[in-house]
Amino acid sequence: MSSADIYREIILDYYRNPRNYGRLESPDVVVRDTNPLCGDEVEMHIKFEDGKVKDIRFNGKGCAISQASASMLTEMVMGKSLDEVKGLGKQDILETLGLPNLGPARIKCALLSLKVFKLGVYSYIAERMGESEAASIKDEASRLF
């Protein structure tokens, strides 16, 4: 995958003009993670209501891929039910980014936001429905990379 393919207009647009960037006043969960190898950083604020993602914001710093991916993810999950977002996988993110074949050196950049989001869903469910209900989500998050 050449960098002309990676850095298409849409990725650069989300990098420079991120949607849903910022913080929420009273989120149900705030979750943050970093990629220690390169220092990418993503924090998400999520508000749930009636079993749905009511509102979500992200902030952080990092490369175009990590930040565009976080921004696109917030759009993907906004208004979706917990069941729907629990099913989100690696490939969903990579395809939305238009980077289905991203190489090993950069795939973590693309998946950091999904990991953070899953950890957010995990902590929301664990708090309300117990650890056993949520354990598999945490597992999935840790297996992303």
Next chain:
Amino acid sequence: MLSMLDVERIRADFPILGRRVRDGKRLIYFDNAATTQKPKQVIDAIYNYYMNYNANIHRAVHQLSEEATEAYEGARAKVARFIDARSDEVVFVRNATEAINLVAYAWGRANIRAGDTILVSEMEHHSNIVPWQMLAREKGARLQYIRIDYDGNGGNSMGDADGGHGGGGDAGSLVLDDLHHALSHESVKLVAISHMSNVLGTINPVEEIVEVCRDKGKGTMVLVDGAQSAPHMPIDVKDIGCDFFAFSAHKMLGPTGVGVLYAKRDILDSMHPFIGGGDMIREVHKYDASWNDLPWKFEAGTPNIADVIGFGAAIDYLSAIGMENIRAYEHQLTEYMLSRLRDVKGLRLYGSREAGGRGAVFSFNLADIHPHDLATILDEDGIAIRSGHHCAQPLMERLGVAATSRASLYIYNTREEIDRFIESLERARLIFRVG
């Protein structure tokens, strides 16, 4: 180019430089501050040991062991000559990090007390910060920083309309007032400072620092982290006058897994061992033991024999070229690189724009392109650079950036490679549609 060394002949000694990467691109290796490539003389020396005289050293009486011991101790003698030390002042460890940890554990634990100050600088690598944080916490000592004079106001940004000239020539040097102040007001037991920054390229005035510590300190010891300097310039530990000097083989054409701690003989004598075990003892009884002579007192267990021998070959290689010649050649490369970087629009260099007083390490950011994205684009052109925090997060904080891109050069790099690197930066500007 006027040159004091024959770069083409040098390049021919490095098989890897003939490699093609990323669909047939000629490799341009600009990640030498992380690790350097190895000439075939080094690879052959390691191969030859395993093929022809592999044996454990020091105690056996058979011929192979004799040969291996001679080669291993021969490498120590070469290293000692290389830095103007005595052989018994050269301790082999795994890397510069381990050398610094050896000092922190074996010297620091016995000598640092509650209320003492350990002084480092804002430009240190994590390897010269974290061991002191651990020691300071354990002992209730204070860890303090000598600041750098970076102003963060574009004094060293390049390529802007008005950024090319004036000011910023010394950006990224140490504020030595902080050293004077600490020595006058506190019980500074140790100053641990890098000789050359792995991010800014700044060469610090370690001779002056040692002199100030001798004048104003009360028995203040000085450790010099030479991981980035020993590969690139002549080192004379007697001239520097430091108490400890640490460096790594793999950053100077040698193999990974070998580092050196130099320390003055009387200091090593006074120190307890760091790691206990075989080879570091004179006698062992059931409940106590006595220590071997220097430097073996600090080399417990079977050492990295093959790679120490390989390091010996690397020292031979560097010595044959001459460290003065290497420094002079890299100075030329640095001048050329700085002149080319000046023309790249939107490029911000972290460190001095003057070739004197710095090495061929260039940290920068280009417009709003994140270093990882930039490194991906350059990699596509066959150019290996590094992006990230370079194990110097406190420095990144000081510079106010999350990460930088870093190109670091060595004796086998050329002006033509710099040209291709600059072209690739321009390509990155296009891909990112930077105006």
